[in-house]
Amino acid sequence: MLHHDKDIPAIPARPDSRTNCPFQPSDPITFSHLHPQPRQVILATAVVLVKDASGTNRPGRALLDACSQALKSSTIRSSWNLPTNTPLGDERFHESRRIDLLLGAEVFYHSLAVGQIKLVPPLLILQKTLFGWVIAGRCQQQQQQQVSQCFMSSTVSIDNHLQKLWELEAVAVSPESLHPHQQICEALYTNTTVQDSHGRIIVNFPFKDDPSRHGNSVEVARRRFYAMEHASISGHMSLVINPALHESHYYITHHCVLKPSSTSTKLRVVFDASCTTTSQLSLNDLLLVGPTVQADLYLQLLKFRLFQYAMTADVTKMYRKVLVDPSFRKYQYIFWRDSPDAELQTFQLNTVTYRTAAAPYLAVRSLYYLAYKYKEEFRTGASVIKSSFYLDDLLCGADDIHTLQLIKQEFIEVLQEGNFPLA
Known part of the structure; x- marks a missing residue:
């Protein structure tokens, strides 16, 4: 599975007569930056058997993730020269497909086995796990172009957004006036x-x-x-x-x-x-x-x-x-x-x-x-x-x-x- 690696830039200071802070929560805010060379990260996936409610084992695609990440999946078009005798946990790891379950840090480190091979480019790693060999690391597609990516654009107060969020989550019951x-x-x-x-x-x-x-x-x-x-x-x-x-x-x-x-x-x-x-x-x-x-x-x-x-x-x-x-x-x-x-x-x-x-x-x-x-x-x-x-x-x-x-x-x-x- 593919993960786009994004670098969050520092926010330039803006002069403000009211405070020395670079910006106020009510100011319009835009986070964005340019990638001269778009970089992508392969996340480790494996096909595992999952027992459903009736007790039947069914294959499901699992993402081995040691921590939560923001994901944007896509298919990687590249040639792969993998060593022999390394059966993959997910033969179609390079394709963009649905993830059925997430194996977090509690399971991730217990699934690792002895065996690791560094591939070309050197930032790609072939790691042995209990589910088979998995591929993870940063890769670079052949076509390169400058891409602008915007994380957030806001013209209203962040405080207002947070207040609305808490109001939506609140379950308090206000006393109703009787007829x-x-x-x-x-x-x-x-x-x-x-x-x-x-x-x-x-x-x-x-x-x-x-x-x-x-x-x-x-x-x-x-x-x-x-x-x-x-x-x-x-x-x-x-x-x-x-x-x-x-x-x-x-x-x-x-x-x-x-x-x-x-x-x-x-x-x-x-x-x-x-x-x-x-x-x-x-x-x-x-x-x-x-x-x-x-x-x-x-x-x-x-x-x-x-x-x-x-x-x-x-x-x-x-x-x-x-x-x-x-x-x-x-x-x-x-x-x-x-x-x-x-x-x-x-x-x-x-x-x-x-x-x-x-x-x-x-x-x-x-x-x-x-x-x-x-x-x-x-x-x-x-x-x-x-x-x-x-x-x-x-x-x-x-x-x-x-x-x-x-x-x-x-x-x-x-x-x-x-x-x-x-x-």
Whole structure:
């Protein structure tokens, strides 16, 4: 492989009334020089066998380079009189071709073997390596002409370029201002959320409009239930003997999704809080969505890759661990009966329900609620909960095992205070 050898000239001093320095960063700068005789350097290459992902050995062209160099490849047109009994590591070393891998200083010196022959011109060397004989050194092509080569030309400040580079590489997250609806949602959560005697977090629904605007959802929910008689519901609901139909309420329609091939959840119930009532409004239409309180996923993944030791976990059924205040459960009525022969009954869902507009915010914000509440007692664990969760998934790590064990112990204790089990 060919490398053009360039000599960087000294920069002539320019008078400046402001300083004795030859130039200022804001001055226009041009580096260039002329080659009366263009010189070229052959870099040592060898064809080696590289094992791919499937375990198959494939030939690849390797560059034996003891240090990094600026490269401009080209084909050398010359006659080569090489000694016999010197099998080359790369028979087509003089051709400009793609380099597949770079063998740096860590491997370079270990690949050298005893045996070196100086060729004509004398600056070319034939060196024996573990991969075969390689050719390296400076050579000169037959045709000579004066060539002007420019390294850099700039009319703007170098400082500006460096500043832009650092800004591009920065991953800092600036605090975003909340939308007025998000501010209202956050204030409602802060002022109304409590924990019961068992540690369960109890939240209110963040309505953005008068919930009495709900129309009649009973008939729609009844019709949909009749259409699916074979779903089953776990124990996160309770029977309502006298539904508050004279007050503002909402019946959430639902259906089942069967997946017999699943090993964990063969039947899943899907709730539809976007089903409109007689007023053409649904529960989701009247709920605030809430702000995003966690960092973006790509930032979490970037941080996750920084540590020597990693740890992952997820909160088991996170939504089902957050209770809805009893006064708001009338907006989570559903119809149910155990068999088609039984009478249709009204149940209320007692916990935050997936696919309601505020559910993600209420569940994730409840993790932060615990982190803020116990930040003095479990400083490390609370910090991890606020910085290393994406939805219900934990992605964190440390550079030593002791710190990782401390993180594990503390964030488990913080989450146990809110009855959030981990898997």
